[in-house]
Amino acid sequence: MDYPTIAKPGLDDFSVRPNLDRYDALRESFSWQELRRELDGLPGGGLNLAHEAIDRHAARRGDKVAMYWEGAGGEEEQYTFAQMRDLTNRFANVLRGLGIEKGDRVFIFMGRVPELYVAFFGILKAGAIAGPLFSAFGPDPVRDRLEDSGAKVLVVTPELRGRIAHILGDLPDLKHVIVVNKNGRSQDPLAPGDISYEEAMASASPDFDIVPTTEEDYSIMHYTSGTTGKPKGAVHAHLAALQHMATGRWALDLHEDDIYWCTADPGWVTGTSYGMSAPWTNGVSQVIYEGGFRASAWYQVIQKYGVTVWYTAPTAIRMLMKAGDDIPARYDLSTLRHTCSVGEPLNPEAVIWGEKVINNQPFHDNWWQTETGAILIANYPFQDIRPGSMGRPIPGVRTAIVDENGNEVEPGEEGDLAVQPGWPSMFRAYWRNQEMYDSKFKNGWYITGDRARMDSDGYFWFVGRADDVINTAGHLVGPFEVESALIEHPAVAEAGVIGKPDPVAMEVVKAFVSLHEGHEPTDRLRNEIMGFARQKLSAAVAPREIEIVDSLPKTRSGKIMRRLLKARELGLPEGDTSTLEED
Ligand code: AMP
Secondary structure, three states: OOOOOEOOOOHHHOOOOOOOOOOHHHHHHOOHHHHHOOOOOOOOOOOOHHHHHHHHHHHHHOOOEEEEEEOOOOOEEEEEHHHHHHHHHHHHHHHHHOOOOOOOEEEEEOOOOHHHHHHHHHHHHOOOEEEEOOOOOOHHHHHHHHHHHOOOEEEEOHHHHHHHHHHHHHOOOOOEEEEOOHHHOOOOOOOOOOEEHHHHHHOOOOOOOOOOOOOOOEEEEEEEOOOOOOOEEEEEEOOHHHHHHHHHHHOOOOOOOOEEEEOOOOOOHHHHHHHHHHHHHOOOEEEEEOOOOOHHHHHHHHHHHOOOEEEEOHHHHHHHHHHOOHHHHOOOOOOOOEEEEOOOOOOHHHHHHHHHHOOOOOEEEEEOOHHHOOOOEEOOOOOOEOOOOOEEEOOOOOEEEEOOOOOEOOOOOOEEEEEOOOOOOOOOEEOOOHHHHHOOEEOOEEEEEEEEEEOOOOOEEEEEEOOOOEEEOOEEEOHHHHHHHHOOOOOEEEEEEEEEEEOOOEEEEEEEEEEOOOOOOOHHHHHHHHHHHHHHHOOOOOOOEEEEOOOOOEEOOOOEOHHHHHHHHHOOOOOOOOOEOOO
């Protein structure tokens, strides 16, 4: 079904005039170098994301609130830009005292408490590379990431430390564990050798000269899943700050007086690029809400803080839709003037639902991924929305649809979504995996791994992933990671993992497993395997469904054919089965 275009008012009829008020002309005249002049830079010509996000604003309007924090238990705290500058300086001093040097990896494994944000920017000031981890992870994903990155320091809360205590001894590069006991929530004593964040911060100086980083020095790394192998660390440079700032203005339409709320977990790239850098490089106040998803609690956050710009995700929107339209009707959402979504396909019904139910605000879908570091394609406030489309590329970036040889195809044709390299927030490497990095480029294009179409007006439409990566509730899950965890269960001989369509989470992880001799396919065993995977991986990544089968379809070379498992699951044609191993 085609959904009617949502027409936007004339520019003068917006309550706040959009920052991006013309498209073609700006795309033609735009230059990143010119915008770069708006950043301070460091003495000597360098660039540091923490300076641009925090210190630059602390110097000009130090009393402005950077962060309104609301804890899961209703605690409230506020931090001004000046306070954030001093706290991040202290943390940078703590790291320096531990011998952390430029380029070292410092990882963060904690929920959404203010100390996470302090640690993150303190790491950048110290010249180290910040690696935030999704707080719902179980021990296996945490170990993989700390091991691969060679992280020297882990900043963690007592609860999450407890979850991964048994893997810490497996990590020879990890020299220090800093434990953040937010508001004394934990009564447990520190483990021997651990450092108390609170004690270290109390004795650290609030003055710190940022380690001179260049715009190309590495700043942040996020692990992202692929079809094969373990997750890869996509590494970004300090220059990404420029694109965070620009897209914060164009796509999120951030203005000086906004109150902004991003619901993404800081362990994923949206949580750092848009839950930290984009609002703060624009000097905008943001709300950080520690609690999990509950429709009424979320609407309450918007009402209480007077949120004006809201950035969330399709699964969350679909959960809000499911919770019912009577709930938002009980809250005052009248401050909201711009709402955006990212991470998975946003169905047209969800765009339209926003317009009907959320203060007449249709959700503006935009597209990007870990490797791109920032928004590349967006629906802008001034631009009519074609529901179901991800929008048009941002100024300064060229995106295209290409065929298998990397040649552009005609408008309307499906192909690989590709980007012309050179945008500021582009990933600079997969950590210690040059071969994998090189494999992402073809004929001068970066190939994103997504299939899409472009219409004749330059709007992009998502078709699907080009690989087996599963997108469940906006989290990319590599089937290989899940299969590896499953086969560690003593009863499991083989495992094949696919994404199964789901009306709310878009896809859920489904596993097919065959058993070793001597094990019976009982419900009890299935539940046990499910619990085993959850404990190792986390509920967000572990299979939601497990089916025990006699054997798995494999190629003659012994590779499990996930494509076939999926086709069979969905009742679709099996396609080419010429490489299928005979039973
Ligand atoms: P991640 O690297 O974890 O941020 O995931 C990025 C992937 O999520 C993209 O490559 C897409 O497959 C998917 N994705 C992100 N935004 C959208 C969107 N607006 N529409 C459809 N898929 C999206």
